[in-house]
Amino acid sequence: MVSQSATKPVYVTTVGLVVLVVLLALVSLGTGPVRLSPAIVIDALFGGGSDVQQTIIREIRLPRAILASAIGAVLGLSGAALQGLLRNPLASPSLFGAPQSAAFGAVLMIALGWADARSYVLPVAGIAMAFVSVFVLLGIAGRNAGLLLLILAGLAISSLAGAATALVMNLSPNPFASLEIAFWLLGSLEDRSFRHVMLALPFIVAGGISLWTQRSAFRALSLGEETAQSLGIDVTRVRLLVITGVALGVGGAVAVSGTIGFIGLVAPHLMRPLIGYDPARLLVPSALTGAALLTAADIAVRIIPSNTDIKVGVLTSIIGVPFFLYLIVRERRALAGGVA
């Protein structure tokens, strides 16, 4: 009886979020230099409207909308999964340096000239570096990591990844390559085609599935690793699957979009007041929230008037960092006391 009333908000919230993501996607498809109404958008999606409208919607804007939803979703899911694994509300891919490390991997490939647009070199390099970064972080943090240790280790890893990226740009043969890398690093979904969707989506889906399968382990981990293990959970395996899932998702995403931060941190926090703290139940709503956030941000960068286009990664960081500060203030006692 208690349980039924506890799951109901989850379904209501999930359905509401699905509707929101669909609506935002429609708005996203209608937004750009040529503004189109939702009716025209839907018509064009199903083969109606003029040729120009069809081209704009189906070839230019649809890949962008799909990528925004998919990347936002996997970032939200990664954040919720990491927070569940580490029982820690400040865990997220970007604070742990995963996107920065993936970006380093990708940038290295660009600088070496090994990456042309069609190849899987970029996502694979990104995934490999994201895997290394999360693996090292969890290795440093150990079994019962406190907030402070995680944040410091994450800071060190993202700084290292940032420095390595800077070194690559520093050594790059011509200034135009550096400039291109710099803009790419800011994170954007502009001018992405179905080629990019095909490049990223398989990894994002695989990563998402890997994280999703671990949901009930996150619930048991609420009681600590030792108790979870005594309940029959192979904690080492769970860790490995989560690291792999985050690396696949974030690496795949970064390879086509550049670094987009803070979605993974913010999404689960937005959901907790609505659906509670059960880390297993948070996964899907966090993913949908991530999708909605990134789609909304990607609409915003097209509407905000400015001389040059604002990159979506810049916008998510501008919004995300103050949110992070707010969380630090809220967790101040735990951080200062070093309580795990």
Add this chain to the structure above:
Amino acid sequence: MSGELLRVDKLGVTLSGRAVLEDVSLSFSGRRLVALVGPNGAGKTTLLRALAGLVQSKGTIEVGGDLLSSLPLRERARRFGYLPQGHVVHWPLRVRDIVALGRYPRGATDPARLSSDDESAVTRAMQATEIVTLAARRVTELSGGERSRVALARVLAVEAPILLADEPTASLDPRFQIDAMQNLRNTADRGVLAIVVTHDLALAARFADTVLVLSNGRLVAQGTPEQALSEAVMADVFRVTAYRADYQHEHVIVPWAGV
């Protein structure tokens, strides 16, 4: 003893190069409350963790005739309920959902979808620990004593043949300490082998069938409370004298002064 439930032979644990536990051999059938006592750092928690299969150990542990190391994790979890120190819950979850996690080894991974068997096990555990009225509360809203009872209910809900509890009475007021031990006593009387780490020798002497005394990683005494907590053991291991008496047909042993 016929039908041995737990048999431990020459168990040893080495943690970062230091032998924390050496040459521990035990054998118990069900329906027993065993108190595991010893000074700080004697290896009590390590022994409990080794029995639960949470640390690497040498020697053999047999559960109901099966080698512990040969059992898959899920099966181990069905045979041992393990209650660690501290009763940590990392998220403000609801009491009933926490207790329901005790059914995880039986395949009940979602507290919102319990079978009727699991549901009744959860209810039994909550009734035994008198937390039924707290079911819908968040664990963060509870007092330390209430949290301990929730933790105890969680491990009771496993309904495993062996229950390992690490200081279940710590941070409880006298009434709930007695209730917690009585609970474990009742659990043992239902056929369970309950092994309980405690620093409270008075509770150990009163409620336990058998007392195990650990000192520097070795088992130095075991037997009935009077045998295991003899004057010599109290002096050598705990460095105290004890007041001894019988009250209402039960043993009273109260540590009294340092020696």
